[in-house]
Amino acid sequence: MRQTFTVLDLLNLDLKEHNDLGLRCIAGRQGLSREIRMPDLNRPGLALSGFFDNFGYERIQIFGRGEHAYLEKLDAQGNSDTIRHLFEQGVPCAIFTHDLYPTERLIAIATDTGTPVLQTSLATSDFNSRLIRALSNVFAKTLTTHGVLVEVFGIGIFIIGDSGVGKSEAALELVHRGHRLVADDAVEIRNVSGNVLIGSGANKALGHHMEIRGLGIINITHLFGVGAIRETKQIQLVVELENWDSEKVYDRIGAEEKTTEILGVKVPYLLVPVKPGRNIPIIIETAAMNERLKKMGYFxxxxxxxxxxxxxxxxxxxxxxxxxxxxxxxxxxxxxxxxxx
The missing domain is CATH 1.20.5 (Single alpha-helices involved in coiled-coils or other helix-helix interfaces)
Structure with a gap:
Protein backbone atom coordinates (compact mmCIF):
# COMPACT_ATOMS: atom_id res chain seq x y z
CA MET A 1 0.00 0.00 0.00
CA ARG A 2 1.38 3.43 -1.00
CA GLN A 3 2.42 5.73 1.83
CA THR A 4 1.11 9.29 2.09
CA PHE A 5 3.02 11.71 -0.14
CA THR A 6 3.00 15.34 1.02
CA VAL A 7 4.19 18.69 -0.33
CA LEU A 8 7.14 18.46 2.07
CA ASP A 9 8.04 15.08 0.52
CA LEU A 10 7.95 16.76 -2.88
CA LEU A 11 10.42 19.39 -1.68
CA ASN A 12 12.68 16.68 -0.22
CA LEU A 13 12.78 14.46 -3.33
CA ASP A 14 16.41 13.53 -3.98
CA LEU A 15 16.56 14.13 -7.72
CA LYS A 16 19.79 14.61 -9.63
CA GLU A 17 20.91 16.61 -12.66
CA HIS A 18 18.24 16.67 -15.42
CA ASN A 19 15.58 15.43 -12.97
CA ASP A 20 16.12 18.14 -10.34
CA LEU A 21 13.01 20.28 -9.75
CA GLY A 22 14.78 23.17 -8.02
CA LEU A 23 11.82 23.84 -5.70
CA ARG A 24 11.77 26.13 -2.67
CA CYS A 25 8.89 27.23 -0.45
CA ILE A 26 8.17 30.97 -0.35
CA ALA A 27 4.82 31.03 1.49
CA GLY A 28 2.28 28.88 3.32
CA ARG A 29 4.79 26.71 5.16
CA GLN A 30 2.12 25.62 7.63
CA GLY A 31 0.52 23.65 4.80
CA LEU A 32 3.56 21.59 3.81
CA SER A 33 1.92 18.53 5.36
CA ARG A 34 -0.87 18.64 2.74
CA GLU A 35 -1.20 15.37 0.87
CA ILE A 36 -0.67 15.10 -2.88
CA ARG A 37 -3.14 12.44 -4.03
CA MET A 38 -2.58 12.27 -7.79
CA PRO A 39 0.28 12.77 -10.27
CA ASP A 40 -1.69 15.17 -12.52
CA LEU A 41 -0.99 18.91 -12.91
CA ASN A 42 -3.29 21.85 -13.63
CA ARG A 43 -2.86 25.32 -15.18
CA PRO A 44 -5.50 27.47 -13.36
CA GLY A 45 -6.00 30.09 -16.07
CA LEU A 46 -9.76 29.54 -16.45
CA ALA A 47 -10.22 29.32 -12.68
CA LEU A 48 -8.58 32.73 -12.20
CA SER A 49 -11.12 34.18 -14.60
CA GLY A 50 -13.95 32.70 -12.50
CA PHE A 51 -14.74 29.47 -14.36
CA PHE A 52 -14.54 26.60 -11.85
CA ASP A 53 -16.63 23.90 -13.60
CA ASN A 54 -14.78 20.55 -13.50
CA PHE A 55 -11.81 22.22 -11.86
CA GLY A 56 -9.08 19.85 -10.61
CA TYR A 57 -8.84 20.84 -6.93
CA GLU A 58 -6.74 17.78 -6.05
CA ARG A 59 -4.05 18.63 -8.59
CA ILE A 60 -0.90 20.68 -8.15
CA GLN A 61 -1.50 24.16 -9.59
CA ILE A 62 1.17 25.47 -12.00
CA PHE A 63 1.52 29.22 -12.51
CA GLY A 64 3.52 30.18 -15.61
CA ARG A 65 4.06 33.55 -17.24
CA GLY A 66 0.48 33.74 -18.53
CA GLU A 67 -1.08 33.04 -15.13
CA HIS A 68 1.38 35.41 -13.44
CA ALA A 69 0.49 38.25 -15.84
CA TYR A 70 -3.21 37.68 -15.16
CA LEU A 71 -2.57 37.70 -11.40
CA GLU A 72 -0.92 41.12 -11.72
CA LYS A 73 -3.92 42.37 -13.69
CA LEU A 74 -6.30 41.13 -10.96
CA ASP A 75 -4.09 42.74 -8.32
CA ALA A 76 -4.18 46.07 -10.15
CA GLN A 77 -7.99 45.82 -10.20
CA GLY A 78 -8.07 44.94 -6.50
CA ASN A 79 -9.87 41.69 -7.35
CA SER A 80 -8.84 38.68 -5.28
CA ASP A 81 -12.13 36.74 -5.08
CA THR A 82 -11.16 34.02 -7.56
CA ILE A 83 -7.75 33.58 -5.94
CA ARG A 84 -9.30 33.15 -2.51
CA HIS A 85 -11.94 30.76 -3.85
CA LEU A 86 -9.18 28.72 -5.55
CA PHE A 87 -7.04 28.46 -2.40
CA GLU A 88 -9.98 27.81 -0.07
CA GLN A 89 -10.75 24.57 -1.96
CA GLY A 90 -7.69 22.91 -0.45
CA VAL A 91 -5.42 22.59 -3.48
CA PRO A 92 -2.18 20.74 -2.57
CA CYS A 93 0.09 23.65 -3.51
CA ALA A 94 0.80 26.36 -6.07
CA ILE A 95 4.09 26.41 -7.99
CA PHE A 96 5.49 29.43 -9.83
CA THR A 97 7.95 28.74 -12.65
CA HIS A 98 10.57 31.02 -14.30
CA ASP A 99 11.49 32.37 -10.82
CA LEU A 100 8.27 34.38 -10.94
CA TYR A 101 7.17 35.85 -7.62
CA PRO A 102 3.45 35.98 -6.74
CA THR A 103 1.66 39.16 -5.77
CA GLU A 104 1.52 40.20 -2.14
CA ARG A 105 -2.24 39.69 -2.20
CA LEU A 106 -1.77 36.04 -3.25
CA ILE A 107 0.93 35.54 -0.58
CA ALA A 108 -1.47 36.86 2.07
CA ILE A 109 -4.27 34.55 0.92
CA ALA A 110 -1.90 31.55 0.79
CA THR A 111 -0.74 32.28 4.35
CA ASP A 112 -4.30 32.74 5.55
CA THR A 113 -5.51 29.45 3.99
CA GLY A 114 -2.33 27.48 4.72
CA THR A 115 -1.66 26.76 1.05
CA PRO A 116 2.03 26.14 0.23
CA VAL A 117 3.43 28.35 -2.52
CA LEU A 118 6.58 27.01 -4.20
CA GLN A 119 8.95 28.52 -6.73
CA THR A 120 11.37 27.15 -9.34
CA SER A 121 13.72 28.74 -11.84
CA LEU A 122 12.84 26.20 -14.53
CA ALA A 123 10.74 27.04 -17.55
CA THR A 124 7.14 25.82 -17.33
CA SER A 125 7.38 23.12 -20.02
CA ASP A 126 10.67 21.76 -18.68
CA PHE A 127 9.43 21.80 -15.09
CA ASN A 128 6.14 20.10 -15.99
CA SER A 129 7.89 17.23 -17.75
CA ARG A 130 10.26 16.74 -14.81
CA LEU A 131 7.47 16.89 -12.24
CA ILE A 132 5.25 14.46 -14.15
CA ARG A 133 8.20 12.07 -14.41
CA ALA A 134 8.89 12.34 -10.68
CA LEU A 135 5.23 11.93 -9.66
CA SER A 136 4.77 8.99 -12.03
CA ASN A 137 7.54 7.23 -10.15
CA VAL A 138 6.09 8.17 -6.74
CA PHE A 139 2.56 6.99 -7.61
CA ALA A 140 3.64 3.90 -9.57
CA LYS A 141 2.42 0.47 -8.49
CA THR A 142 5.13 -1.09 -6.34
CA LEU A 143 6.12 -4.65 -5.52
CA THR A 144 8.95 -5.85 -3.28
CA THR A 145 10.04 -9.39 -4.04
CA HIS A 146 12.92 -11.82 -3.57
CA GLY A 147 15.53 -12.09 -6.32
CA VAL A 148 18.63 -10.52 -7.86
CA LEU A 149 18.60 -7.74 -10.47
CA VAL A 150 21.63 -7.35 -12.74
CA GLU A 151 22.44 -5.51 -15.95
CA VAL A 152 24.03 -7.77 -18.56
CA PHE A 153 25.04 -6.27 -21.91
CA GLY A 154 22.54 -3.45 -21.30
CA ILE A 155 19.63 -5.83 -20.57
CA GLY A 156 18.04 -5.72 -17.11
CA ILE A 157 17.75 -9.34 -15.95
CA PHE A 158 15.75 -10.28 -12.86
CA ILE A 159 17.02 -13.62 -11.53
CA ILE A 160 14.52 -15.52 -9.39
CA GLY A 161 14.33 -18.99 -7.87
CA ASP A 162 14.15 -20.91 -4.62
CA SER A 163 16.47 -20.00 -1.78
CA GLY A 164 19.88 -21.65 -2.15
CA VAL A 165 19.57 -22.35 -5.89
CA GLY A 166 22.54 -20.05 -6.64
CA LYS A 167 21.08 -16.69 -7.67
CA SER A 168 23.61 -14.54 -5.79
CA GLU A 169 26.55 -16.74 -6.87
CA ALA A 170 25.52 -16.41 -10.52
CA ALA A 171 25.15 -12.63 -10.11
CA LEU A 172 28.58 -12.41 -8.43
CA GLU A 173 30.20 -14.21 -11.37
CA LEU A 174 28.41 -11.84 -13.77
CA VAL A 175 29.77 -8.83 -11.86
CA HIS A 176 33.24 -10.41 -11.97
CA ARG A 177 32.83 -10.71 -15.75
CA GLY A 178 32.20 -6.95 -16.05
CA HIS A 179 28.44 -6.64 -15.68
CA ARG A 180 26.60 -4.57 -13.06
CA LEU A 181 24.59 -5.32 -9.94
CA VAL A 182 21.40 -3.37 -9.23
CA ALA A 183 19.99 -5.19 -6.19
CA ASP A 184 20.42 -8.46 -4.32
CA ASP A 185 17.90 -10.40 -2.22
CA ALA A 186 15.10 -7.78 -1.96
CA VAL A 187 14.17 -5.97 -5.18
CA GLU A 188 11.63 -3.15 -5.35
CA ILE A 189 9.79 -3.09 -8.68
CA ARG A 190 7.78 -0.10 -9.91
CA ASN A 191 5.32 -0.04 -12.79
CA VAL A 192 6.13 3.30 -14.44
CA SER A 193 3.92 4.70 -17.24
CA GLY A 194 1.80 1.56 -17.16
CA ASN A 195 4.13 -0.67 -19.19
CA VAL A 196 7.68 -0.21 -17.89
CA LEU A 197 9.08 -2.08 -14.88
CA ILE A 198 11.88 -0.30 -13.01
CA GLY A 199 13.79 -2.28 -10.38
CA SER A 200 15.98 -1.04 -7.53
CA GLY A 201 17.18 -2.12 -4.11
CA ALA A 202 14.36 -2.30 -1.57
CA ASN A 203 16.62 -1.24 1.29
CA LYS A 204 18.73 1.80 0.43
CA ALA A 205 20.67 1.53 3.70
CA LEU A 206 22.14 -1.83 2.69
CA GLY A 207 23.34 -0.45 -0.61
CA HIS A 208 24.94 -2.86 -3.07
CA HIS A 209 25.78 -5.68 -0.68
CA MET A 210 25.50 -9.39 -1.44
CA GLU A 211 25.10 -12.41 0.80
CA ILE A 212 27.21 -15.37 -0.35
CA ARG A 213 26.77 -18.56 1.65
CA GLY A 214 30.07 -19.63 3.19
CA LEU A 215 31.57 -16.18 2.60
CA GLY A 216 29.09 -13.83 4.26
CA ILE A 217 28.17 -10.26 3.35
CA ILE A 218 30.33 -8.53 0.74
CA ASN A 219 30.26 -4.95 -0.56
CA ILE A 220 30.25 -4.98 -4.35
CA THR A 221 31.14 -1.28 -4.60
CA HIS A 222 34.28 -1.68 -2.49
CA LEU A 223 35.38 -4.92 -4.14
CA PHE A 224 34.70 -4.11 -7.80
CA GLY A 225 34.32 -0.31 -7.88
CA VAL A 226 31.44 2.01 -8.71
CA GLY A 227 31.43 0.79 -12.30
CA ALA A 228 30.04 -2.53 -11.10
CA ILE A 229 26.75 -1.12 -9.75
CA ARG A 230 23.59 0.67 -10.85
CA GLU A 231 20.89 2.33 -8.79
CA THR A 232 17.95 1.40 -11.02
CA LYS A 233 17.34 -0.60 -14.18
CA GLN A 234 14.39 -1.55 -16.35
CA ILE A 235 13.48 -5.24 -16.05
CA GLN A 236 13.56 -6.66 -19.59
CA LEU A 237 14.02 -10.38 -18.92
CA VAL A 238 13.14 -12.72 -16.06
CA VAL A 239 15.37 -15.78 -15.57
CA GLU A 240 14.17 -18.41 -13.11
CA LEU A 241 16.75 -20.88 -11.78
CA GLU A 242 15.57 -24.25 -10.56
CA ASN A 243 17.32 -27.47 -9.55
CA TRP A 244 17.45 -29.95 -12.42
CA ASP A 245 14.53 -32.38 -12.46
CA SER A 246 15.37 -35.50 -14.47
CA GLU A 247 11.68 -36.28 -14.92
CA LYS A 248 10.88 -32.87 -16.34
CA VAL A 249 11.05 -32.05 -20.07
CA TYR A 250 12.89 -28.76 -20.62
CA ASP A 251 12.58 -26.60 -23.71
CA ARG A 252 15.49 -27.34 -26.06
CA ILE A 253 14.57 -25.15 -29.05
CA GLY A 254 13.02 -22.01 -27.61
CA ALA A 255 10.73 -21.33 -30.58
CA GLU A 256 7.88 -20.40 -28.25
CA GLU A 257 8.22 -17.02 -26.53
CA LYS A 258 7.32 -17.37 -22.87
CA THR A 259 6.39 -14.44 -20.64
CA THR A 260 5.61 -13.82 -17.00
CA GLU A 261 3.46 -11.04 -15.58
CA ILE A 262 4.70 -8.55 -12.98
CA LEU A 263 2.41 -5.72 -11.85
CA GLY A 264 0.30 -6.22 -14.96
CA VAL A 265 3.26 -6.05 -17.37
CA LYS A 266 4.32 -9.08 -19.41
CA VAL A 267 8.08 -9.69 -19.43
CA PRO A 268 10.06 -12.30 -21.43
CA TYR A 269 10.73 -15.36 -19.24
CA LEU A 270 13.27 -18.18 -19.25
CA LEU A 271 13.45 -21.26 -17.01
CA VAL A 272 17.05 -22.41 -16.59
CA PRO A 273 17.70 -25.77 -14.85
CA VAL A 274 20.74 -25.86 -12.56
CA LYS A 275 23.01 -28.88 -12.09
CA PRO A 276 26.77 -29.52 -11.76
CA GLY A 277 28.61 -28.80 -15.00
CA ARG A 278 26.24 -26.10 -16.25
CA ASN A 279 27.82 -22.63 -16.43
CA ILE A 280 24.82 -20.52 -15.41
CA PRO A 281 26.50 -17.07 -15.78
CA ILE A 282 27.45 -17.84 -19.40
CA ILE A 283 23.89 -19.05 -20.08
CA ILE A 284 22.53 -15.79 -18.65
CA GLU A 285 24.99 -13.77 -20.75
CA THR A 286 23.88 -15.63 -23.86
CA ALA A 287 20.24 -15.08 -22.92
CA ALA A 288 20.92 -11.33 -22.64
CA MET A 289 22.58 -11.20 -26.06
CA ASN A 290 19.77 -13.28 -27.56
CA GLU A 291 17.20 -10.89 -26.06
CA ARG A 292 19.00 -7.94 -27.63
CA LEU A 293 18.85 -9.73 -31.00
CA LYS A 294 15.10 -10.26 -30.55
CA LYS A 295 14.63 -6.54 -29.90
CA MET A 296 16.49 -5.91 -33.17
CA GLY A 297 14.07 -8.24 -34.99
CA TYR A 298 16.22 -11.38 -35.15
CA PHE A 299 14.79 -14.51 -33.50
Whole structure:
Protein backbone atom coordinates (compact mmCIF):
# COMPACT_ATOMS: atom_id res chain seq x y z
CA MET A 1 0.00 0.00 0.00
CA ARG A 2 1.38 3.43 -1.00
CA GLN A 3 2.42 5.73 1.83
CA THR A 4 1.11 9.29 2.09
CA PHE A 5 3.02 11.71 -0.14
CA THR A 6 3.00 15.34 1.02
CA VAL A 7 4.19 18.69 -0.33
CA LEU A 8 7.14 18.46 2.07
CA ASP A 9 8.04 15.08 0.52
CA LEU A 10 7.95 16.76 -2.88
CA LEU A 11 10.42 19.39 -1.68
CA ASN A 12 12.68 16.68 -0.22
CA LEU A 13 12.78 14.46 -3.33
CA ASP A 14 16.41 13.53 -3.98
CA LEU A 15 16.56 14.13 -7.72
CA LYS A 16 19.79 14.61 -9.63
CA GLU A 17 20.91 16.61 -12.66
CA HIS A 18 18.24 16.67 -15.42
CA ASN A 19 15.58 15.43 -12.97
CA ASP A 20 16.12 18.14 -10.34
CA LEU A 21 13.01 20.28 -9.75
CA GLY A 22 14.78 23.17 -8.02
CA LEU A 23 11.82 23.84 -5.70
CA ARG A 24 11.77 26.13 -2.67
CA CYS A 25 8.89 27.23 -0.45
CA ILE A 26 8.17 30.97 -0.35
CA ALA A 27 4.82 31.03 1.49
CA GLY A 28 2.28 28.88 3.32
CA ARG A 29 4.79 26.71 5.16
CA GLN A 30 2.12 25.62 7.63
CA GLY A 31 0.52 23.65 4.80
CA LEU A 32 3.56 21.59 3.81
CA SER A 33 1.92 18.53 5.36
CA ARG A 34 -0.87 18.64 2.74
CA GLU A 35 -1.20 15.37 0.87
CA ILE A 36 -0.67 15.10 -2.88
CA ARG A 37 -3.14 12.44 -4.03
CA MET A 38 -2.58 12.27 -7.79
CA PRO A 39 0.28 12.77 -10.27
CA ASP A 40 -1.69 15.17 -12.52
CA LEU A 41 -0.99 18.91 -12.91
CA ASN A 42 -3.29 21.85 -13.63
CA ARG A 43 -2.86 25.32 -15.18
CA PRO A 44 -5.50 27.47 -13.36
CA GLY A 45 -6.00 30.09 -16.07
CA LEU A 46 -9.76 29.54 -16.45
CA ALA A 47 -10.22 29.32 -12.68
CA LEU A 48 -8.58 32.73 -12.20
CA SER A 49 -11.12 34.18 -14.60
CA GLY A 50 -13.95 32.70 -12.50
CA PHE A 51 -14.74 29.47 -14.36
CA PHE A 52 -14.54 26.60 -11.85
CA ASP A 53 -16.63 23.90 -13.60
CA ASN A 54 -14.78 20.55 -13.50
CA PHE A 55 -11.81 22.22 -11.86
CA GLY A 56 -9.08 19.85 -10.61
CA TYR A 57 -8.84 20.84 -6.93
CA GLU A 58 -6.74 17.78 -6.05
CA ARG A 59 -4.05 18.63 -8.59
CA ILE A 60 -0.90 20.68 -8.15
CA GLN A 61 -1.50 24.16 -9.59
CA ILE A 62 1.17 25.47 -12.00
CA PHE A 63 1.52 29.22 -12.51
CA GLY A 64 3.52 30.18 -15.61
CA ARG A 65 4.06 33.55 -17.24
CA GLY A 66 0.48 33.74 -18.53
CA GLU A 67 -1.08 33.04 -15.13
CA HIS A 68 1.38 35.41 -13.44
CA ALA A 69 0.49 38.25 -15.84
CA TYR A 70 -3.21 37.68 -15.16
CA LEU A 71 -2.57 37.70 -11.40
CA GLU A 72 -0.92 41.12 -11.72
CA LYS A 73 -3.92 42.37 -13.69
CA LEU A 74 -6.30 41.13 -10.96
CA ASP A 75 -4.09 42.74 -8.32
CA ALA A 76 -4.18 46.07 -10.15
CA GLN A 77 -7.99 45.82 -10.20
CA GLY A 78 -8.07 44.94 -6.50
CA ASN A 79 -9.87 41.69 -7.35
CA SER A 80 -8.84 38.68 -5.28
CA ASP A 81 -12.13 36.74 -5.08
CA THR A 82 -11.16 34.02 -7.56
CA ILE A 83 -7.75 33.58 -5.94
CA ARG A 84 -9.30 33.15 -2.51
CA HIS A 85 -11.94 30.76 -3.85
CA LEU A 86 -9.18 28.72 -5.55
CA PHE A 87 -7.04 28.46 -2.40
CA GLU A 88 -9.98 27.81 -0.07
CA GLN A 89 -10.75 24.57 -1.96
CA GLY A 90 -7.69 22.91 -0.45
CA VAL A 91 -5.42 22.59 -3.48
CA PRO A 92 -2.18 20.74 -2.57
CA CYS A 93 0.09 23.65 -3.51
CA ALA A 94 0.80 26.36 -6.07
CA ILE A 95 4.09 26.41 -7.99
CA PHE A 96 5.49 29.43 -9.83
CA THR A 97 7.95 28.74 -12.65
CA HIS A 98 10.57 31.02 -14.30
CA ASP A 99 11.49 32.37 -10.82
CA LEU A 100 8.27 34.38 -10.94
CA TYR A 101 7.17 35.85 -7.62
CA PRO A 102 3.45 35.98 -6.74
CA THR A 103 1.66 39.16 -5.77
CA GLU A 104 1.52 40.20 -2.14
CA ARG A 105 -2.24 39.69 -2.20
CA LEU A 106 -1.77 36.04 -3.25
CA ILE A 107 0.93 35.54 -0.58
CA ALA A 108 -1.47 36.86 2.07
CA ILE A 109 -4.27 34.55 0.92
CA ALA A 110 -1.90 31.55 0.79
CA THR A 111 -0.74 32.28 4.35
CA ASP A 112 -4.30 32.74 5.55
CA THR A 113 -5.51 29.45 3.99
CA GLY A 114 -2.33 27.48 4.72
CA THR A 115 -1.66 26.76 1.05
CA PRO A 116 2.03 26.14 0.23
CA VAL A 117 3.43 28.35 -2.52
CA LEU A 118 6.58 27.01 -4.20
CA GLN A 119 8.95 28.52 -6.73
CA THR A 120 11.37 27.15 -9.34
CA SER A 121 13.72 28.74 -11.84
CA LEU A 122 12.84 26.20 -14.53
CA ALA A 123 10.74 27.04 -17.55
CA THR A 124 7.14 25.82 -17.33
CA SER A 125 7.38 23.12 -20.02
CA ASP A 126 10.67 21.76 -18.68
CA PHE A 127 9.43 21.80 -15.09
CA ASN A 128 6.14 20.10 -15.99
CA SER A 129 7.89 17.23 -17.75
CA ARG A 130 10.26 16.74 -14.81
CA LEU A 131 7.47 16.89 -12.24
CA ILE A 132 5.25 14.46 -14.15
CA ARG A 133 8.20 12.07 -14.41
CA ALA A 134 8.89 12.34 -10.68
CA LEU A 135 5.23 11.93 -9.66
CA SER A 136 4.77 8.99 -12.03
CA ASN A 137 7.54 7.23 -10.15
CA VAL A 138 6.09 8.17 -6.74
CA PHE A 139 2.56 6.99 -7.61
CA ALA A 140 3.64 3.90 -9.57
CA LYS A 141 2.42 0.47 -8.49
CA THR A 142 5.13 -1.09 -6.34
CA LEU A 143 6.12 -4.65 -5.52
CA THR A 144 8.95 -5.85 -3.28
CA THR A 145 10.04 -9.39 -4.04
CA HIS A 146 12.92 -11.82 -3.57
CA GLY A 147 15.53 -12.09 -6.32
CA VAL A 148 18.63 -10.52 -7.86
CA LEU A 149 18.60 -7.74 -10.47
CA VAL A 150 21.63 -7.35 -12.74
CA GLU A 151 22.44 -5.51 -15.95
CA VAL A 152 24.03 -7.77 -18.56
CA PHE A 153 25.04 -6.27 -21.91
CA GLY A 154 22.54 -3.45 -21.30
CA ILE A 155 19.63 -5.83 -20.57
CA GLY A 156 18.04 -5.72 -17.11
CA ILE A 157 17.75 -9.34 -15.95
CA PHE A 158 15.75 -10.28 -12.86
CA ILE A 159 17.02 -13.62 -11.53
CA ILE A 160 14.52 -15.52 -9.39
CA GLY A 161 14.33 -18.99 -7.87
CA ASP A 162 14.15 -20.91 -4.62
CA SER A 163 16.47 -20.00 -1.78
CA GLY A 164 19.88 -21.65 -2.15
CA VAL A 165 19.57 -22.35 -5.89
CA GLY A 166 22.54 -20.05 -6.64
CA LYS A 167 21.08 -16.69 -7.67
CA SER A 168 23.61 -14.54 -5.79
CA GLU A 169 26.55 -16.74 -6.87
CA ALA A 170 25.52 -16.41 -10.52
CA ALA A 171 25.15 -12.63 -10.11
CA LEU A 172 28.58 -12.41 -8.43
CA GLU A 173 30.20 -14.21 -11.37
CA LEU A 174 28.41 -11.84 -13.77
CA VAL A 175 29.77 -8.83 -11.86
CA HIS A 176 33.24 -10.41 -11.97
CA ARG A 177 32.83 -10.71 -15.75
CA GLY A 178 32.20 -6.95 -16.05
CA HIS A 179 28.44 -6.64 -15.68
CA ARG A 180 26.60 -4.57 -13.06
CA LEU A 181 24.59 -5.32 -9.94
CA VAL A 182 21.40 -3.37 -9.23
CA ALA A 183 19.99 -5.19 -6.19
CA ASP A 184 20.42 -8.46 -4.32
CA ASP A 185 17.90 -10.40 -2.22
CA ALA A 186 15.10 -7.78 -1.96
CA VAL A 187 14.17 -5.97 -5.18
CA GLU A 188 11.63 -3.15 -5.35
CA ILE A 189 9.79 -3.09 -8.68
CA ARG A 190 7.78 -0.10 -9.91
CA ASN A 191 5.32 -0.04 -12.79
CA VAL A 192 6.13 3.30 -14.44
CA SER A 193 3.92 4.70 -17.24
CA GLY A 194 1.80 1.56 -17.16
CA ASN A 195 4.13 -0.67 -19.19
CA VAL A 196 7.68 -0.21 -17.89
CA LEU A 197 9.08 -2.08 -14.88
CA ILE A 198 11.88 -0.30 -13.01
CA GLY A 199 13.79 -2.28 -10.38
CA SER A 200 15.98 -1.04 -7.53
CA GLY A 201 17.18 -2.12 -4.11
CA ALA A 202 14.36 -2.30 -1.57
CA ASN A 203 16.62 -1.24 1.29
CA LYS A 204 18.73 1.80 0.43
CA ALA A 205 20.67 1.53 3.70
CA LEU A 206 22.14 -1.83 2.69
CA GLY A 207 23.34 -0.45 -0.61
CA HIS A 208 24.94 -2.86 -3.07
CA HIS A 209 25.78 -5.68 -0.68
CA MET A 210 25.50 -9.39 -1.44
CA GLU A 211 25.10 -12.41 0.80
CA ILE A 212 27.21 -15.37 -0.35
CA ARG A 213 26.77 -18.56 1.65
CA GLY A 214 30.07 -19.63 3.19
CA LEU A 215 31.57 -16.18 2.60
CA GLY A 216 29.09 -13.83 4.26
CA ILE A 217 28.17 -10.26 3.35
CA ILE A 218 30.33 -8.53 0.74
CA ASN A 219 30.26 -4.95 -0.56
CA ILE A 220 30.25 -4.98 -4.35
CA THR A 221 31.14 -1.28 -4.60
CA HIS A 222 34.28 -1.68 -2.49
CA LEU A 223 35.38 -4.92 -4.14
CA PHE A 224 34.70 -4.11 -7.80
CA GLY A 225 34.32 -0.31 -7.88
CA VAL A 226 31.44 2.01 -8.71
CA GLY A 227 31.43 0.79 -12.30
CA ALA A 228 30.04 -2.53 -11.10
CA ILE A 229 26.75 -1.12 -9.75
CA ARG A 230 23.59 0.67 -10.85
CA GLU A 231 20.89 2.33 -8.79
CA THR A 232 17.95 1.40 -11.02
CA LYS A 233 17.34 -0.60 -14.18
CA GLN A 234 14.39 -1.55 -16.35
CA ILE A 235 13.48 -5.24 -16.05
CA GLN A 236 13.56 -6.66 -19.59
CA LEU A 237 14.02 -10.38 -18.92
CA VAL A 238 13.14 -12.72 -16.06
CA VAL A 239 15.37 -15.78 -15.57
CA GLU A 240 14.17 -18.41 -13.11
CA LEU A 241 16.75 -20.88 -11.78
CA GLU A 242 15.57 -24.25 -10.56
CA ASN A 243 17.32 -27.47 -9.55
CA TRP A 244 17.45 -29.95 -12.42
CA ASP A 245 14.53 -32.38 -12.46
CA SER A 246 15.37 -35.50 -14.47
CA GLU A 247 11.68 -36.28 -14.92
CA LYS A 248 10.88 -32.87 -16.34
CA VAL A 249 11.05 -32.05 -20.07
CA TYR A 250 12.89 -28.76 -20.62
CA ASP A 251 12.58 -26.60 -23.71
CA ARG A 252 15.49 -27.34 -26.06
CA ILE A 253 14.57 -25.15 -29.05
CA GLY A 254 13.02 -22.01 -27.61
CA ALA A 255 10.73 -21.33 -30.58
CA GLU A 256 7.88 -20.40 -28.25
CA GLU A 257 8.22 -17.02 -26.53
CA LYS A 258 7.32 -17.37 -22.87
CA THR A 259 6.39 -14.44 -20.64
CA THR A 260 5.61 -13.82 -17.00
CA GLU A 261 3.46 -11.04 -15.58
CA ILE A 262 4.70 -8.55 -12.98
CA LEU A 263 2.41 -5.72 -11.85
CA GLY A 264 0.30 -6.22 -14.96
CA VAL A 265 3.26 -6.05 -17.37
CA LYS A 266 4.32 -9.08 -19.41
CA VAL A 267 8.08 -9.69 -19.43
CA PRO A 268 10.06 -12.30 -21.43
CA TYR A 269 10.73 -15.36 -19.24
CA LEU A 270 13.27 -18.18 -19.25
CA LEU A 271 13.45 -21.26 -17.01
CA VAL A 272 17.05 -22.41 -16.59
CA PRO A 273 17.70 -25.77 -14.85
CA VAL A 274 20.74 -25.86 -12.56
CA LYS A 275 23.01 -28.88 -12.09
CA PRO A 276 26.77 -29.52 -11.76
CA GLY A 277 28.61 -28.80 -15.00
CA ARG A 278 26.24 -26.10 -16.25
CA ASN A 279 27.82 -22.63 -16.43
CA ILE A 280 24.82 -20.52 -15.41
CA PRO A 281 26.50 -17.07 -15.78
CA ILE A 282 27.45 -17.84 -19.40
CA ILE A 283 23.89 -19.05 -20.08
CA ILE A 284 22.53 -15.79 -18.65
CA GLU A 285 24.99 -13.77 -20.75
CA THR A 286 23.88 -15.63 -23.86
CA ALA A 287 20.24 -15.08 -22.92
CA ALA A 288 20.92 -11.33 -22.64
CA MET A 289 22.58 -11.20 -26.06
CA ASN A 290 19.77 -13.28 -27.56
CA GLU A 291 17.20 -10.89 -26.06
CA ARG A 292 19.00 -7.94 -27.63
CA LEU A 293 18.85 -9.73 -31.00
CA LYS A 294 15.10 -10.26 -30.55
CA LYS A 295 14.63 -6.54 -29.90
CA MET A 296 16.49 -5.91 -33.17
CA GLY A 297 14.07 -8.24 -34.99
CA TYR A 298 16.22 -11.38 -35.15
CA PHE A 299 14.79 -14.51 -33.50
CA UNK A 300 17.33 -17.35 -33.64
CA UNK A 301 14.93 -20.18 -32.73
CA UNK A 302 12.31 -19.09 -35.25
CA UNK A 303 14.94 -18.71 -37.98
CA UNK A 304 16.22 -22.22 -37.19
CA UNK A 305 12.68 -23.57 -37.36
CA UNK A 306 12.08 -21.87 -40.71
CA UNK A 307 15.39 -23.22 -42.07
CA UNK A 308 14.42 -26.78 -41.04
CA UNK A 309 11.02 -26.40 -42.70
CA UNK A 310 12.64 -25.12 -45.91
CA UNK A 311 15.07 -28.03 -45.86
CA UNK A 312 12.23 -30.53 -45.38
CA UNK A 313 10.29 -28.92 -48.21
CA UNK A 314 13.38 -29.05 -50.42
CA UNK A 315 14.05 -32.68 -49.48
CA UNK A 316 10.47 -33.65 -50.26
CA UNK A 317 10.59 -31.82 -53.56
CA UNK A 318 13.85 -33.61 -54.45
CA UNK A 319 12.30 -37.01 -53.67
CA UNK A 320 9.24 -36.26 -55.80
CA UNK A 321 11.49 -35.08 -58.66
CA UNK A 322 13.63 -38.23 -58.48
CA UNK A 323 10.55 -40.45 -58.42
CA UNK A 324 9.12 -38.73 -61.50
CA UNK A 325 12.47 -38.92 -63.25
CA UNK A 326 12.74 -42.63 -62.59
CA UNK A 327 9.22 -43.15 -63.94
CA UNK A 328 10.05 -41.21 -67.13
CA UNK A 329 13.31 -43.14 -67.63
CA UNK A 330 11.50 -46.43 -67.10
CA UNK A 331 8.84 -45.45 -69.62
CA UNK A 332 11.49 -44.39 -72.15
CA UNK A 333 13.34 -47.73 -71.74
CA UNK A 334 10.08 -49.59 -72.38
CA UNK A 335 9.37 -47.54 -75.50
CA UNK A 336 12.87 -48.23 -76.86
CA UNK A 337 12.30 -51.95 -76.31
CA UNK A 338 9.06 -51.85 -78.30
CA UNK A 339 10.77 -50.02 -81.18
CA UNK A 340 13.59 -52.58 -81.39
CA UNK A 341 11.07 -55.41 -81.73
Missing amino acids: SAKEFNQSVMKWLETENARKIYMQKRQMIESLQDRLRGDDSE
